[in-house]
Amino acid sequence: MIQTENLTYQYKKGTAIFSFPNITLEKGENLLILGASGIGKTTLLHLLAGLLKPVTGKIYINEVALNSLKNNKLDTFRGENIGLVFQKKHAIQSLNVFDNLKARLLFSNALVTDKKIEIVLAQLGLSELKRNKVSELSEGQLQRLGIALSVIHNPQVILADEPTSSLDDKNCKIVIKLLKNQAKQTNANLIVITHDHRIKACFQNSITL
C-alpha cells in the first residue's frame, strides 16, 4: 500500500513550487495519473520512487516512511520494493535480455530463481530473445522487457512513466494489459503517469494534475 501527505517539491529556490494531491492506495489498487507536460508528473513519480526528496510532506510505502531512509538504505529499499517502467530506454545496453534481469536482482535481496525469470520472459513473449542484446530488440519488445524488469523482483509498487506514449494503439493496449496482469500477480500497486488519454478507460482510479 502507498500513502502520501501534502507533498510539495521545488527544483531550485525561486522556481515554481509543485504541490501534489494526497494519494492513498490499498494493496493491489491501481492508479492512473493524467496531466499535461510540465505539470510535474515525472516529479511526483520520482518522489514516490525516492529519487527526489520532497520539500514538505511524507510518503509511506507499506508503512515505511521514505523520508526516514538514508542513502544506501533508501537505495536498497527502492531496489526491493519499487519497480520502474520508463518510456523508451529500459535496460543496460551492454547486457543481454536475461543478464539484464539478473542485474535487476543483483542489488536487492529478493530471492528469484532463474526459473522465475524464464516464466516472466515467457509471459511477456521474450523467451526467444533472452540471449539477444538489448540493441537488437524492437520498441515493443523493449517495452515488454521494461515491464519484465519492473516486476521481476516482486515489488510492492510499480511506477510507470509514460509507458505507452511511443507505442501504437495495439501495442499500447497490450502493454497496459501486461502491466496490470503483472501487478495483479504480485498484488502490487500500479501507478501509471501519462498524458496519453487512450489508456484512461483501462483504469478505474484516476486523478488529473
Place this chain on the structure above:
Amino acid sequence: MNIWNISLQNIKSKPLYTFLSVFIASLSIALLLGTQQLKRSFENQIENNLGKIDVVVGAKGSPLQLVLASVLHLDNPTGNISYKEALKISKNPLIKSAVPISYGDNYKGYRIVGTTHEYPTLYSAELQKGHRVENAMEVILGNSVAQKLNLKIGDTLLSAHGLVENSIEVHDLLLTVVGILKPTQKVIDRLILTNLESIWNLHDHEGHNDIKSIDEKEITSLLIRFKSPRGLLTFPRRINERTNMQAALPKYELHKLYEYTSVGFKTISLIAYLILVISCITLFISLYKMVKERAFDLAILRTYGASNFQLIKMVFYEGFIVVFSSFLLGFLLLKIGLRFALYFMKSNNQQNILTALSFQDVLQIAMLILIMVIISVSFAIYPIIKMDVSKILSNEK
C-alpha cells in the same frame, strides 16, 4: 551475475576503446619491465663476472680498459707485463691468489687465454667432461664455446693471431681439446683456456725459434685476490707508484662504467614513464566516456537499488580489468620482445644472459600501475558522485 560481470560486459561492448587502452598500457608496462630487467641483467653480469678478482695488474694505460680486457674480455689489453715481475709481486703476503693470464689469439672469435689451473676457480667453474690442461697445446673450452662451435674432446683447432676472427694470420700449431667446462653464466663460458706455455710456444714459433728465458717471458695481466680487504688499501698504490705496471680495481672501474651507461637506461625509463602517464590518461578518458555515455544505464542501476559506491566499484573493476589485462599482455610483449631483440643482436662475443626480474621489481611496477588505476578511476567517477538520477531519467528522450 555480479558487479564484475557487468563490468566485463561493459568492457566487451566497447572493444575499440578497450583495445586502445590495453595496448597503450601494455606497451608502457612492457617497456618499464624491460628496462628494469635489462638494467638488472647488466648489473648482474658485471657483478658475476668480477668473480673473485679484487685487483687486476697489467701494463700501464687506462684502468677501465685493463678491467674490460682482462676481466670481462671485451676490450684489447693495454699491453704486456714481465712474467718475472708478476711472479715477484705475487709473493706479497697480503695476496691469497694471483692468477696470471696471457692472451692475444682467438679461435673463431673466441679468446684463447693462457693461464693456470686456478683461473676456473675464480669463477667457481668446474669441468663437465675431460681433464685439466696438463701439457702445452692442450685446451679446455668454456661451455658456450663448445656449444656454439660444436667442439668435442679430442677435436683440434688452429688459433688465429689477434682477438678478432680472421683467417689470414693463423698459427700452424694445433691445439687439442681435452676438457669442457660446465656452464657458469659468466665470462669464462666464452673463453678457451690453455696454459701459459702454449701461448709462449705459439709465439716463439712465429718469431725467433729459441725458447725465451724467464726474464723475457711476458703475460698480459695478473688477477689478484687478497686474503683480507686490507690488501686493497696499500697494494694498488704501491704497484702504481713503484712499478711500471698498474693495478686496477674491477669493482670501482665497472661501477664507473655503469654510471655512464645508466644514462641510457634512465632515458628509456623516462620514456616508459611518459607512456605510462599517457596510458593513464587514455584509461581515464575511456572510463570517463563510459560513465558519461552510460549515464542512463548507471541511473537505471540506481533504480535497481545499487548505491553510488557500487557503481564506483563497477567503474573501478572496469579500470582494473583493463589494467590487469594490460599487465599480462605487457609481460607477454616483454618476453617476446626480449627474445626477438636477443635473437637479432646475438653475436659470438656478446653474452645474452638475462636475469629474471625479481618479485620486488615486478611488485614495484604493479604498485605504480595500481596507483595509476586509482587516479584514473577517481577522476572518472566524478560524474557518478555528482549524478542526479531523477534528472537523467527524466531526460531519457
